[in-house]
Amino acid sequence: xxxxxxxxxxxxxxxxxxxxxxxxxxxxxxxxxxxxxxxxxxxxxxxxxxxxxxxxxxxxxxxxxxxxxxxxxxxxxxxxxxxxxxxxxxxxxxxxxxxxxxxxxxxxxxxxxxxxxxxxxxxxxxxxxxxxxxxxxxxxxxxxxxxxxxxxxxxxxxxxxxxxxxxxxxxxxxxxxxxxxxxxxxxxxxxxxxxxxxxxxxxxxxxxxxxxxxxxxxxxxxxxxxxxxxxxxxxxxxxxxxxxxxxxxxxxxxxxxxxxxxxxxxxxxxxxxxxxxxxxxxxxxxxxxxxxxxxxxxxxxxxxxxxxxxxxxxxxxxxxxxxxxxxxxxxxxxxxxxxxxxxxxxxxxxxxxxxxxxxxxxxxxxxxxxxxxxxxxxxxxxxxxxxxxxxxxxxxxxxxxxxxxxxxxxxxxxxxxxxxxxxx
Amino acid sequence: xxxxxxxxxxxxxxxxxxxxxxxxxxxxxxxxxxxxxxxxxxxxxxxxxxxxxxxxxxxxxxxxxxxxxxxxxxxxxxxxxxxxxxxxxxxxxxxxxxxxxxxxxxxxxxxxxxxxxxxxxxxxxxxxxxxxxxxxxxxxxxxxxxxxxxxxxxxxxxxxxxxxxxxxxxxxxxxxxxxxxxxxxxxxxxxxxxxxxxxxxxxxxxxxxxxxxxxxxxxxxxxxxxxxxxxxxxxxxxxxxxxxxxxxxxxxxxxxxxxxxxxxxxxxxxxxxxxxxxxxxxxxxxxxxxxxxxxxxxxxxxxxxxxxxxxxxxxxxxxxxxxxxxxxxxxxxxxxxxxxxxxxxxxxxxxxxxxxxxxxxxxxxxxxxxxxxxxxxxxxxxxxxxxxxxxxxxxxxxxxxxxxxxxxxxxxxxxxxxxxxxxx
Numbered sequence: 001x002x003x004x005x006x007x008x009x010x011x012x013x014x015x016x017x018x019x020x021x022x023x024x025x026x027x028x029x030x031x032x033x034x035x036x037x038x039x040x041x042x043x044x045x046x047x048x049x050x051x052x053x054x055x056x057x058x059x060x061x062x063x064x065x066x067x068x069x070x071x072x073x074x075x076x077x078x079x080x081x082x083x084x085x086x087x088x089x090x091x092x093x094x095x096x097x098x099x100x101x102x103x104x105x106x107x108x109x110x111x112x113x114x115x116x117x118x119x120x121x122x123x124x125x126x127x128x129x130x131x132x133x134x135x136x137x138x139x140x141x142x143x144x145x146x147x148x149x150x151x152x153x154x155x156x157x158x159x160x161x162x163x164x165x166x167x168x169x170x171x172x173x174x175x176x177x178x179x180x181x182x183x184x185x186x187x188x189x190x191x192x193x194x195x196x197x198x199x200x201x202x203x204x205x206x207x208x209x210x211x212x213x214x215x216x217x218x219x220x221x222x223x224x225x226x227x228x229x230x231x232x233x234x235x236x237x238x239x240x241x242x243x244x245x246x247x248x249x250x251x252x253x254x255x256x257x258x259x260x261x262x263x264x265x266x267x268x269x270x271x272x273x274x275x276x277x278x279x280x281x282x283x284x285x286x287x288x289x290x291x292x293x294x295x296x297x298x299x300x301x302x303x304x305x306x307x308x309x310x311x312x313x314x315x316x317x318x319x320x321x322x323x324x325x326x327x328x329x330x331x332x333x334x335x336x337x338x339x340x341x342x343x344x345x346x347x348x349x350x351x352x353x354x355x356x357x358x359x360x361x362x363x364x365x366x367x368x369x370x371x372x373x374x375x376x377x378x379x380x381x382x383x384x385x386x387x388x389x390x391x392x393x394x395x396x397x398x399x400x401x402x403x404x405x406x407x408x409x410x411x412x413x414x415x416x417x418x419x420x421x422x423x424x
Numbered sequence: 425x426x427x428x429x430x431x432x433x434x435x436x437x438x439x440x441x442x443x444x445x446x447x448x449x450x451x452x453x454x455x456x457x458x459x460x461x462x463x464x465x466x467x468x469x470x471x472x473x474x475x476x477x478x479x480x481x482x483x484x485x486x487x488x489x490x491x492x493x494x495x496x497x498x499x500x501x502x503x504x505x506x507x508x509x510x511x512x513x514x515x516x517x518x519x520x521x522x523x524x525x526x527x528x529x530x531x532x533x534x535x536x537x538x539x540x541x542x543x544x545x546x547x548x549x550x551x552x553x554x555x556x557x558x559x560x561x562x563x564x565x566x567x568x569x570x571x572x573x574x575x576x577x578x579x580x581x582x583x584x585x586x587x588x589x590x591x592x593x594x595x596x597x598x599x600x601x602x603x604x605x606x607x608x609x610x611x612x613x614x615x616x617x618x619x620x621x622x623x624x625x626x627x628x629x630x631x632x633x634x635x636x637x638x639x640x641x642x643x644x645x646x647x648x649x650x651x652x653x654x655x656x657x658x659x660x661x662x663x664x665x666x667x668x669x670x671x672x673x674x675x676x677x678x679x680x681x682x683x684x685x686x687x688x689x690x691x692x693x694x695x696x697x698x699x700x701x702x703x704x705x706x707x708x709x710x711x712x713x714x715x716x717x718x719x720x721x722x723x724x725x726x727x728x729x730x731x732x733x734x735x736x737x738x739x740x741x742x743x744x745x746x747x748x749x750x751x752x753x754x755x756x757x758x759x760x761x762x763x764x765x766x767x768x769x770x771x772x773x774x775x776x777x778x779x780x781x782x783x784x785x786x787x788x789x790x791x792x793x794x795x796x797x798x799x800x801x802x803x804x805x806x807x808x809x810x811x812x813x814x815x816x817x818x819x820x821x822x823x824x825x826x827x828x829x830x831x832x833x834x835x836x837x838x839x840x841x842x843x844x845x846x847x848x
Contacts, residue, residue, distance in 0.1 A: 002799075004504065007504050007506060007509065008504070010509045010513070011504070011509050013524075014509055014510070014512035014513055014516060014525065014526060015501065015508065015512055015525070015526060015527070015528070015725065016707075016711070016714050017712045017714070018711075018714025018715060018717075018719065019501055019711070019714070019719075019720070019725075020501075020502055020718070020720050021502055021503070021504065022502045022503060026503065026504050027503045027504065028503065028505070028506075029497060029503050029504070029505065029506035030496075030505075031496050031497045032496075032497050032499065033496075037499075037503075045425065050499065050500075052499070052500070052722065052723075053498065053499070054594070057497070057498070058494065058495050058496065058497070058498070059500075060495075062494075063494045063495045064490065065492070066490065066494055067487060067490065067491035070486075070490055070491070070697075070698075071482050071485045071487045072454075072455050072456075072481065072482065073453060073454065073455045073481070073482070074456075074477065074482070074696075074697035074698075075453065075455050075456065075461075075474065075476070075477070075481075075697070076474075076476070077439065077443055077444075077445075078444055078445055078446045079445070079450065079451045079452065079453050080428065080431050080432070080435070080445065080450050080451065080452035080453075081453065081454075082431060083451070084439065085431060085434045085435050085438055085439070088438035088439055089434070089438055096505075100437075101438065101439070101440055102438060102439060103439070104439070105531075106530040106534070106699040107530045107531070107534060107721070107723055107724075109534065109729060110530070110531065110533065110534065110562070110563075113562070113563045113564060114562065116564065117562075117563070117564045117567065120564070120576070121576045136532070136662075138537070138538065138541075138719065138720075139534075139537045139541070139563050139564075139565065140537060140540065140541045140544070140563075140564075140565040141563065141564040141565060143541065143717075149718040150716075150717060150718045151717050151718070152485075152545045152716045152717050153545070244695065267614075267722070268722055271693045272498075273494075273498035273499070273723070273726060273728065274494075274498075274699075274728075275530040275698075275699040275700070275723035275724075275726075275729070276699070283440075286440045290440050290441070290442025290443070291442060292574075292576045293442075293574060293575050293576050294444070294573040294575070295442065295443075296443075296444050296532070296562075297533070297562055297563065298476065298531070298532065298691070298692055299445075299530075299531055299697070299699040300531075300699075301439065301474075302697060302699075304697065304698075305699070321536065339840060370543045371611060377476075379644075384694070387575070412651070412725070412785055423578055
């Protein structure tokens with residue numbers, strides 16, 4: 001096994017020095033099981049961060065489904081195969097209303113690209129609304145809509161970024177905050193129409209994860225959706241982070257947010273790390289796009305991906321993981337709220353289910369330096385978390401959905417200790 | 425198990441009726457091993473078509489690597505992991521010159537998107553040259569460059585499509601054909617510059633697979649590359665089809681074509697069906713892009729994909745599959761040329777290595793109806809092939825690279841019989 005320094009040098013000479021690494025001293029993992037990583041040193045780390053290994057790292061049922069199907073058949077959808085249909089039916093059964101058709105892909109970027117492409121074609125417009133601190137993927141079209149990380153592409157002329165309010169940071173009454181946000185939306189739509197772009201879509205994560213899980217006014221998302229639809233656009237819910245029971249209370253983030261989208265995109269946890277994604281939509285949308293385009297994706301919908309996706313859904317169901325996330329999420333949230341009470345520099349507890357955070361501020365100003373210190377303190381206690389938000393001042397506690405009652409106190413005790421250390 | 429009619433009905437209600445299916449009566453496969461499929465009926469079919477299962481369907485080494493790594497660790501590249509570095513080094517060792525850095529992705533579309541995005545940023549231009557019957561992926565930016573299948577998007581104003589000549593169809597002397605093609609390129613570049621788009625890149629499959637494997641004049645690709653570079657653009661070789669030894673004579677299609685590209689994209693066979701792709705480029709290009717963009721792809725470069733990719737390379741090497749493809753390809757090509765001699769409606773034998781074809785024409789006009797009849801005749805003999813080209817009149821024989829000496833006569837005998845049947 002290479003030393004860390006040697007490994008970093010080899011990494012720089014292959015995938016390059018810009019490929020991001022977590023932590024001042026990067027971690028070198030050699031294995032993982034359930035919610036625990038093992039480092040090259042032999043040390044174990046509790047995973048309070050990774051949402052991709054949804055039903056747990058190296059989940060046996062998922063690995064078995066992957067291996068069995070890969071040893072049997074792995075081919076595209078141009079031949080009939082029952083596996084992808086079985087999985088499609090199981091996945092679609094988790095959706096309400098007219099969301100009863102699915103396009104498969106291989107990444108969240110591919111899913112968001114396709115949802116955007118469909119919206120552009122069917123609306124005949126190009127204008128899009130996003131939030132002003134968001135990220136939806138790596139492609140050219142998505143880079144032109146990226147507001148939440150550094151890209152060389154300027155924001156597209158056809159893109160309008162909406163500031164998402166957070167009632168935890170805004171002292172005004174909720175109706176005033178809502179009216180202000182919706183006025184921004186009205187102005188953005190008018191501006192897109194005046195510029196001749198029209199409105200193709202709004203694209204939001206219903207949890208606003210990248211933004212730092214703001215507590216939004218009731219009616220914000222439905223208000224945006226109503227306005228976008230009235231302007232001829234489509235409502236896309238990016239559920240790469242909020243889907244598959246992450247909120248605890250609901251299978252899908254749009255249900256949590258009380259929203260009925262036209263298209264739902266999903267990715268990260270869908271295959272527990274196997275590269276797969278999807279766009280779920282209505283029959284009408286699928287027909288309108290499908291009948292006008294020869295659309296085919298080589299890897300997407302192959303029976304191995306379908307078997308893996310099915311194993312994830314079955315594992316969630318059999319182990320009651322969404323309900324577990326709901327119950328443990330409420331317990332964790334209560335303890336985070338107590339920490340917020342106790343520490344002046346914690347402005348608010350954030351989140352729901354297995355996506356939780358703490359907003360750090362000093363004298364009303366975001367305190368990212370405290371957040372980074374807590375993340376490093378947690379690491380020294382061998383618990384992995386991160387931070388999010390425009391100001392990078394919100395802790396990001398987003399473990400595998402399978403995070404259990406045995407592990408939760410370990411994480412929360414470490415957090416309590418870390419908060420005590422960074423600002424006694 | 426469902427009946428075929430029932431399965432198609434369920435398919436229509438989930439992934440929809442537009443998801444393409446091969447053959448008038450679609451095939452329903454339940455397993456595959458090596459170069460053989462097994463249908464639901466129990467019938468076995470010889471796979472003369474699929475390039476994704478490169479080292480053979482359900483290859484044991486690949487399946488073992490997949491299962492072992494998935495049971496050990498599957499996580500993104502933000503933690504150090506040796507697996508992805510080992511694989512990167514092995515992959516990059518197959519490239520010459522300054523092609524010594526790699527970005528990973530999950531599909532050919534993602535790879536071509538990234539190569540295009542890099543070229544646009546580094547050139548400061550948006551104009552692109554493609555061939556006038558090509559396909560590079562499903563995204564919005566790639567749909568605007570698609571000339572080889574039906575998309576609703578019109579060709580972008582910044583896109584120029586070059587007609588690729590075929591010496592098998594053009595009676596003029598080779599130098600005249602070359603001069604004519606390069607004059608088209610000069611005109612396209614001048615037009616992009618006049619319109620203010622400039623030249624970001626040319627993007628070609630070095631084999632021109634979708635075009636039907638035209639026999640191009642010597643100097644065409646280098647001539648295009650020189651002109652594009654002189655105009656400030658980048659040369660992208662799309663090796664999704666031509667890479668990984670497909671040509672038999674070379675590991676990479678650009679080597680086969682005598683071309684030194686700035687960026688090489690790859691996908692389909694890379695993971696033997698596991699969704700993965702890459703862009704290989706130089707240190708200078710990686711640095712220029714990496715230093716200006718926060719670029720990260722969640723699934724890409726995970727240790728499971730790396731283990732699978734490594735198993736594919738090792739299997740190719742240990743079994744000498746490229747050399748086997750070269751030798752068998754020459755044998756097959758000789759027999760195809762004999763068939764072309766014998767049958768007036770076969771204009772030419774096409775291709776190299778394990779990518780071969782026959783160009784059908786009657787009285788100088790493309791004869792797609794003969795090609796489709798041969799494909800169906802082959803199916804009735806339980807051999808899978810397809811057809812390609814602008815006129816869909818070129819047979820597409822593109823089996824797993826692992827196609828062996830035992831199977832080649834089965835395919836060629838069936839082809840000989842089928843040609844006899846369609847036009848005695």
